Amino acid sequence: MDTTAAARRRPTIRDVAAAAGVSRGTVSRVINGGHWVSPEAREAVERAIAATGYRANQHARSLVTGRSNSLAFLLTEPHHLLFADPTFSILLRGAAEALSERGMTLILLVAGTPEERENVAQYVGAGHVDGVLLISSHADDPLLDTLVEQGIPTVACGIPLGHADQVGSVSVDEQAGARAMVAHLRSQGRRRIATITGPLDTPGGRLRLEGYRAELGDAYDERYVVHGDYTAESGAAGMDTLLDRAPDLDAVFAASDLMAAGALGVLRRRGLRVPEDVAVGGFDDSGLAATLDPPLTTIHQPFDRISAEMVAMLLDVVGGAPHSAVTMPAELVRRASA
Amino acid sequence: MDTTAAARRRPTIRDVAAAAGVSRGTVSRVINGGHWVSPEAREAVERAIAATGYRANQHARSLVTGRSNSLAFLLTEPHHLLFADPTFSILLRGAAEALSERGMTLILLVAGTPEERENVAQYVGAGHVDGVLLISSHADDPLLDTLVEQGIPTVACGIPLGHADQVGSVSVDEQAGARAMVAHLRSQGRRRIATITGPLDTPGGRLRLEGYRAELGDAYDERYVVHGDYTAESGAAGMDTLLDRAPDLDAVFAASDLMAAGALGVLRRRGLRVPEDVAVGGFDDSGLAATLDPPLTTIHQPFDRISAEMVAMLLDVVGGAPHSAVTMPAELVRRASA
């Protein structure tokens, strides 16, 4: 008897049918829901599946159904952003687990260079995935245009600027979060509150600035606003600019924890104490925030819930449901920095 | 004329053949290398492909070839490790890009819980991926046993303990790196050098400790050794233990940057200056190291080269080549902490 793994052919639905004494069709029915199958037949098939170690061939299945049983996790951010910010890892892992529970898989697609973007458009357009989880979109992204045009089910993390009504989205309430942070800083007696924004072509950059502005009202002063790109370096540079321009500031709201980390470094180097001289607030509550010195007061984003909701919504859209825009509450997390 | 994207059927190889005035076989030959095809036929086919916007159906192709044209990125670490350590993101992105260049895709597989491990074993065993990129293996991992048993091409990051000769691996020279760090600390005049190790069932945990021990020689003293699990929390706890046990230490080598970050926090809290009172060295040179305060002296792992090499080796193994063990040089990066 030859039972070596290498020599044995992978069992097909025919082998199962033969072992169970039924036809291919019956086996197929048992696998896909099992309606209209007699209890005896079902049990025989289930035994045969266990005995043969049968596992459906996904390629054959996809060929006939036109479904790939997988979603794409589409990454459009430039490389350097991923080196220090754990945000994306958390989303990625959450999405992978949510899919694995449903017997689906996650395909990682990187669209950094124009060439990669073209490949991604082709790949997705060819129907190799059922839908796309879009991470951190920039305004007027032509890739997103392509997805919309080709009718690819898409759900974005954060409201995609310029495409808000064309694709689904799951996001934290950016404005409310920013307002909560500013309100908190004010409640601590801070009066000259600066901000380091994210890129203004991203929802996080634009909406957190709007929240900051709305909460400040008449107290809003452009001199206290600088723009960053979410990196620690840009946070440091922004902090330097702010201190040169407005040395009297007594608080800073950075639109990401990573930029807050950069700002903290500059403050320390300049001999300013946190929070005594300058209070610092961040946004994201990524793993980073709690490990900074001092631990960072920030706005919590429920990344695990966001990824789970993105997957759920995308699968609904794939199934024919209309897309929607879900907003999750942003919660202030008080630590030592403010 | 109906040219709406929704109404138009995706072009198949038959459409291309018809448009080019040749047969399916000729089109297939042009796509796959193009040998034994006349220049005129090839040109006609290429024009037809461009005109129809044809893209091969991967499922149909995989069904007949038995190749999936994809690799799995297999994650076995528990969840919490990914929140702060960017190491895995860098490897993941590098692998995805290396594959995308070859027209292949990367599938993310998570094997945290026993249930997930079973699913992964089934999925991979069913031939849904051509090979597995194994990240951070633990000694005597039964999942790795399964992969080996089923003859799945596998390449690990770091020499897999207990399976060193059964699967391929790409790793940094852990021992040399640890020795370089200890040698550097000694050259700075440090004499009581402690270490916080990684988990001893991982190659990084075991081999970096061996390097530390080898470099210290007779000066090795167990009192200066504590064990962590790569997290910042374990680094902090380890530092506390060390200071309680051996308050006279003048240097610490943490087996990961994240643990070093935890150690830095404890040192600061206890009023010890870095590097004046205690020098601190890390390992990995992940994005984290440069942003710490003070910036961390550490051992650089060339993660981009590692991921590229893992992909290259795995594809060789898939193609029938024997697996091997590639070691990359570990380089000391001097910053302010030591």
Add this chain to the structure above:
DNA sequence: TGATTACCTGTGCACGTTCACAGGCTGTGA
């Protein structure tokens, strides 16, 4: 009794591709 219904099962076809094979054409050497 005959018609209708509800349930269960098996069979043929299609999905889009690659591969093996057969065969055509052209040129070369015996």
Add this chain to the structure above:
DNA sequence: TCACAGCCTGTGAACGTGCACAGGTAATCA
């Protein structure tokens, strides 16, 4: 003139699955 090789092309058969359909049985109803 025939055999043979080298190049190029087309065709049929697979790959493993889901789905539509036909057909069977048993129970219910007019």
